[in-house]
Every structure is written in C-alpha cells, then in structure tokens.
Amino acid sequence: MDMEIESLLRPPESHMPPYPAKVITVATGKKMVVRQVDRKAVPTLLKAVLPTLQIPRDYYDIVGVRLYAELLGWYRYRVRDHYCLIGQVDGYLMGIVNGRMYTPEVGMSYHTLAIERGLTVGVHLFAAKMEHHLEFLDQNEVWITAESPIGFRRWMIEYGLVPKTDAQHELGGASFYVLTKELWKANKARLCVGDRPCPEDLLAAAEAEIKLPSEEEVREKILGAKRRQAK
Amino acid sequence: MRKVAILGVGMIPFGRRDDDNLMDLLSAASLKALDDAGFNDRPLDALYVGNMAAGILNHQSSVASALADSLNLLPAAADSVENGPASGGSALKNGILAVASGYYDWVLVVGGEKMTGVIGPKATDTVATMTHPQAEYIYGATLPSLAGMFARLYMKKYGITPRHLAKVAIKNHRNGLLNPYAHIHTKITLEGILTSPQAVVNNPIVSDPLRLYDCCPVSDGAAAVLLCPADKVKEFKKPEVLVAGFGQATDTQTLAERDDPTDLKAVSIAAQKAFQMAKLTPKDIHVAELHDAFTILEIAESEHAGFFKKGEGAKALDAGVTEIGGGLPINPSGGLKARGHPLGATGVAQVVELVWQLREEAGERQVKGAERGFSLNFGGFGNNVVAFVLRREA
Numbered sequence: 179m180d181m182e183i184e185s186l187l188r189p190p191e192s193h194m195p196p197y198p199a200k201v202i203t204v205a206t207g208k209k210m211v212v213r214q215v216d217r218k219a220v221p222t223l224l225k226a227v228l229p230t231l232q233i234p235r236d237y238y239d240i241v242g243v244r245l246y247a248e249l250l251g252w253y254r255y256r257v258r259d260h261y262c263l264i265g266q267v268d269g270y271l272m273g274i275v276n277g278r279m280y281t282p283e284v285g286m287s288y289h290t291l292a293i294e295r296g297l298t299v300g301v302h303l304f305a306a307k308m309e310h311h312l313e314f315l316d317q318n319e320v321w322i323t324a325e326s327p328i329g330f331r332r333w334m335i336e337y338g339l340v341p342k343t344d345a346q347h348e349l350g351g352a353s354f355y356v357l358t359k360e361l362w363k364a365n366k367a368r369l370c371v372g373d374r375p376c377p378e379d380l381l382a383a384a385e386a387e388i389k390l391p392s393e394e395e396v397r398e399k400i401l402g403a404k405r406r407q408a409k
Numbered sequence: 410m411r412k413v414a415i416l417g418v419g420m421i422p423f424g425r426r427d428d429d430n431l432m433d434l435l436s437a438a439s440l441k442a443l444d445d446a447g448f449n450d451r452p453l454d455a456l457y458v459g460n461m462a463a464g465i466l467n468h469q470s471s472v473a474s475a476l477a478d479s480l481n482l483l484p485a486a487a488d489s490v491e492n493g494p495a496s497g498g499s500a501l502k503n504g505i506l507a508v509a510s511g512y513y514d515w516v517l518v519v520g521g522e523k524m525t526g527v528i529g530p531k532a533t534d535t536v537a538t539m540t541h542p543q544a545e546y547i548y549g550a551t552l553p554s555l556a557g558m559f560a561r562l563y564m565k566k567y568g569i570t571p572r573h574l575a576k577v578a579i580k581n582h583r584n585g586l587l588n589p590y591a592h593i594h595t596k597i598t599l600e601g602i603l604t605s606p607q608a609v610v611n612n613p614i615v616s617d618p619l620r621l622y623d624c625c626p627v628s629d630g631a632a633a634v635l636l637c638p639a640d641k642v643k644e645f646k647k648p649e650v651l652v653a654g655f656g657q658a659t660d661t662q663t664l665a666e667r668d669d670p671t672d673l674k675a676v677s678i679a680a681q682k683a684f685q686m687a688k689l690t691p692k693d694i695h696v697a698e699l700h701d702a703f704t705i706l707e708i709a710e711s712e713h714a715g716f717f718k719k720g721e722g723a724k725a726l727d728a729g730v731t732e733i734g735g736g737l738p739i740n741p742s743g744g745l746k747a748r749g750h751p752l753g754a755t756g757v758a759q760v761v762e763l764v765w766q767l768r769e770e771a772g773e774r775q776v777k778g779a780e781r782g783f784s785l786n787f788g789g790f791g792n793n794v795v796a797f798v799l800r801r802e803a
Contacts, residue, residue: 203600203606203607203608203611204607204611205595205597205598205601205608205612205622206595206601207601235427296595297595298610298611305610327528367609370610371606371607372607402424
C-alpha cells in the first residue's frame with residue numbers, strides 16, 4: 179500500500195468519548211448487552227449484514243446494503259468519526275446501529291438494523307444511539323432520516339422529531355428530521371432504558387465473542403412466519 | 410335437525426404473508442380441509458366464507474363467489490358472511506344450519522383475512538368501523554380503546570391486576586410456541602414485559618391499562634372446515650367430531666348503553682345456548698378456545714361462558730387451571746394473542762384447533778384426553794357472539 183497516498187485518502191479522526199456499555203432486560207427476560215465496538219468487529223458484523231441484502235421485506239435490503247458499505251468504509255478508513263453500537267444476548271448479535279459525528283455539535287444518524295425481530299431491539303438500539311450522540315458525545319442535535327415506514331413510525335412519530343429543510347442528510351435526498359436535546363429530555367424516560375454499569379461477567383462474555391446466527395437463521399428471524407413449515 | 414359432523418379441517422400458518430393475496434389464503438386453507446377429509450373430487454353443495462374487511466383492506470367484494478370459481482367448485486352455492494371479528498363463527502353457524510336442515514350435505518366453511526397489506530393505523534381504523542358511527546367512531550373509539558375502558562372497569566370490579574393480564578399473555582405466547590400455525594413465536598416473561606424497568610419500552614401502553622402484549626397482532630391467515638351429516642362420516646376414515654351445540658347472541662352496539670358495561674351478556678347467552686343444545690355444562694368441557702383479542706377478554710369470557718364464577722377467572726389463571734395440563738386448558742393454540750387474529754379466520758381457526766385437539770392431532774400442545782371442546786368468537790365489543798361445543802364420538 180502506498181502509505182503516502184493512503185494517508186491522503188484517510189480522513190482525520192476526532193476525539194470521541196466512548197459509549198459506556200449497559201444492559202437491558204428484553205421481553206423474553208434475557209439480558210441484552212448494548213456496547214460499542216471498534217473496527218476489529220467489522221468483519222464479523224459484515225457476515226451478519228450480508229444475508230439482509232437479499233431481503234426486500236421492510237427495506238432490509240436497502241438498510242443492509244448501506245450499512246454494509248458504511249461499516250466497510252469505516253473498517254477501511256474511509257468514513258470520518260464513525261461509531262457502531264451493537265446489542266448481544268448470550269453473545270448472539272441482536273442488532274446493529276451506527277452513525278457519526280458530522281460536526282462537534284451535530285450528530286449524523288446512519289442505520290438501525292434489528293436481526294432479532296419482535297422484541298423492540300431496534301427501538302432499544304436506536305435510543306442507545308441517540309443517547310450516545312446527545313449525552314456522551316455531548317452534541318446538540320442528531321439528524322435522522324428513515325428508509326422504511328417502520329423507521330418513520332419509530333423515530334419521526336414516536337420521538338416527535340422536527341422536520342429540517344435547510345440542510346441535507348448524508349443518506350440522500352429524503353426528508354429528514356432533527357432530535358434536539360430538548361426533545362430528547364422530553365422522551366428519554368419512555369424510550370431509553372438500561373442499567374449501568376453493565377455487570378462485568380455479561381460484558382466480558384459479550385466482548386469475548388460476537389456470536390452470529392447462520393444466514394438461514396437471519397432470514398428466518400427477519401421473514402418470520404412465512405418460512406415456517408406446518409403440517 | 411340432522412346431526413352435523415366436521416369431516417375435514419385445514420389451516421395455513423398465520424402471520425405476515427406478503428406474497429399471498431386473500432384468495433391465495435382462502436384457497437390454501439380450503440384445499441387443506443378437503444385433503445384432510447379425503448374428499449377428492451366429489452362435488453360440494455355449498456361454500457360459506459367468513460370475511461370482515463376485504464372491501465376495505467383488499468378492495469375486493471363477493472369473496473365467496475371468487476373462491477368458488479378459484480377452487481373450481483362451480484356450481485356450488487356460495488355466500489360471504491360478514492359479522493365483524495365473528496364472521497368466521499357466523500359463517501360456520503350458517504354452514505351447520507344448512508347441513509342440519511337437510512338441504513345440503515357437503516358444505517365447506519372458510520374464514521380468512523388479509524390485513525397486513527395496510528399500515529397498522531389503517532388496520533385499526535378498519536376494525537373500528539364496527540363501532541357505532543355517531544356514538545363511538547367519530548369520537549375516536551377503536552377496539553383497543555373500548556377494550557382499555559372495559560379492562561379498567563373489570564379490573565376494578567373484580568380485583569384483576571396488570572400481573573394477571575401479563576400472565577394471560579405469557580401463557581398464550583408459551584402455547585403459541587408449540588403451534589406451527591401461530592403468528593407469534595416468542596417466549597415472554599413477567600420480568601421482560603411488566604416488572605423490569607425496561608418493560609416500559611418492551612411493553613408500552615397501547616390503551617391504558619392495556620399494553621402491547623395485552624393486544625393481539627394484526628395477521629393474515631385462513632382456516633377451513635368441511636361439514637357433512639353425521640351419518641355420512643363413516644364413508645371416510647376420519648374420527649367423528651360432532652357439532653354438539655352452537656349459540657349466538659347480540660347485545661347493544663355501544664358499550665355505553667349497557668346497564669353494566671362489565672357484563673358481557675351476549676357471551677353468557679351464546680354459551681348457554683350452545684351448552685343447552687349440546688346437553689352439556691361448562692364442567693363437561695376439556696379444552697376451550699376463547700377470543701382473547703385483548704388479554705382481559707380471556708378472563709372475562711371464561712367467567713361469562715360459565716367456566717368460572719365472576720371474579721374467579723383470574724384466580725383460576727393464578728392456579729394454573731387454564732394451562733395445558735390444567736383442569737381447563739384455555740387457548741392451547743396460543744389464542745388470538747399468539748396464533749394471531751385475521752378477523753374472518755378466527756372463528757373457524759378456533760374450531761380447527763378444537764378438532765385437532767379432539768382427534769388428538771395437536772402435537773406438542775395436545776390436551777390429554779380431550780373429548781369435548783368449546784369455542785367462543787366475539788364480534789364487535791361483545792355485541793355479536795357465536796359459541797360452539799364440539800364432541801368427539803367414541
């Protein structure tokens with residue numbers, strides 16, 4: 179690799195305070211560890227995202243392919259000030275969220291991908307992402323867009339986000355919205371939960387290995403009943 | 410009247426079935442019922458189709474006519490039956506009457522609904538069209554809101570707690586895990602949906618005091634049964650399951666007009682009629698499928714149908730009586746709560762489950778020794794209720 183050119187291609191990196199891990203009891207009663215991962219986790223995460231590229235249902239293919247590109251871009255030093263949070267139950271990957279610091283004051287929310295469905299994993303992880311931007315990165319606002327009706331309902335409607343028309347979200351030309359600190363404070367109690375510190379044993383187990391369901395299991399989790407066999 | 414038997418049953422897995430239209434759902438369930446009976450190419454006399462909302466949700470009417478043609482059942486008589494969420498029960502009742510009268514011998518009853526092609530609020534609004542247009546709907550009444558108000562009154566009157574409601578959901582989700590036809594295959598726990606601080610997000614309020622897991626999902630699905638005179642069952646190699654009794658009753662359209670909004674009179678009357686016709690009592694029943702569109706309804710219906718005294722349904726739940734393996738298993742299929750509630754399909758699906766139970770074909774969720782079953786299909790908010798008692802002949 180020509181490091182002289184490579185150094186020009188790589189974006190500079192800003193200091194980003196870490197996201198402290200937390201634990202959430204999900205509807206099954208299981209404990210989901212929500213934690214930040216670094217670049218080393220990306221090859222593993224990409225394996226989990228890959229099957230979603232073939233799933234049009236609920237725009238998983240669009241979210242998946244863009245998330246794949248973002249994670250790969252981050253891994254190969256092409257995305258500036260990017261972070262990634264994941265949720266794990268018993269080590270198994272439940273979902274992924276990512277975003278980046280657009281400026282020190284403005285957060286750019288990228289994607290939310292729930293692999294396990296029906297347990298509000300996406301809701302928990304999206305809330306964790308907002309918490310990271312507004313509390314740990316201490317930004318003033320987060321810019322958010324949605325690619326699926328589910329996302330629109332979960333973020334724009336449930337958070338009561340404010341439309342923004344005088345700028346452009348990095349994910350394209352769709353309408354986008356802003357979560358301000360004031361809105362966050364008003365909604366946090368009913369949308370963002372979790373206990374800190376995350377028990378050491380749970381965190382250690384989660385960090386030891388990101389377990390992945392098989393590609394077939396990922397499709398089953400996302401597609402649900404249709405793929406089940408009945409007599 | 411002739412005795413009526415259920416010769417064949419069929420059902421497709423409930424859930425979100427993006428690739429199937431309404432006719433696909435109804436056809437698949439119908440063919441399964443005909444195959445189950447070993448009916449082969451015999452001509453059918455009549456077809457009754459329970460469906461509530463194809464006109465709104467699927468922009469399709471005359472569903473029974475379309476299905477008769479789709480299945481090549483021509484020139485069988487075909488009627489669509491619309492009675493809100495009790496459409497399936499009403500279609501079945503009409504099919505039973507047609508056979509009992511002696512006019513028809515071979516009658517196929519199908520219930521089905523394709524709901525997930527619209528967004529959730531549209532589905533909720535469609536269901537709300539069954540409320541009173543001037544007295545309820547224009548004020549924003551939906552079925553979850555009516556159920557919320559009913560639950561609040563019922564809980565206060567009979568000491569029912571959110572924990573009881575959660576226990577109904579947990580039980581029915583557990584049963585649903587054993588049912589390959591169920592929409593929801595998720596185990597839930599009291600900690601996860603009620604007692605942990607995280608439950609506020611896992612299980613948010615939908616219509617106070619009802620939370621997400623107190624409400625049935627919006628589902629696609631269909632179920633079918635083939636009816637015939639009891640004396641013709643022996644032509645087929647199937648266990649003889651009889652429709653021992655049925656009952657139907659109505660109540661005021663609006664909840665507010667009832668003397669006591671917590672009294673589900675139509676449930677009581679429909680159940681009494683079914684038991685009277687069957688010459689049985691609630692004590693004779695081994696398994697029941699109740700209309701738990703909301704968890705509170707399983708408790709209230711179990712009392713109004715006569716299985717428990719008023720105020721005792723929650724105690725029976727606490728004691729495990731309503732579990733598979735308990736004294737009166739309720740909703741071993743997972744109920745509407747976990748199997749799902751494709752409106753027009755539900756009343757038929759309940760009876761399909763009972764037939765499987767009475768034939769001992771229910772797999773892991775089999776209620777041991779079940780010979781007599783009861784189902785209750787609840788239309789409107791209790792303003793049109795259809796009940797059935799089934800009995801397996803020795």
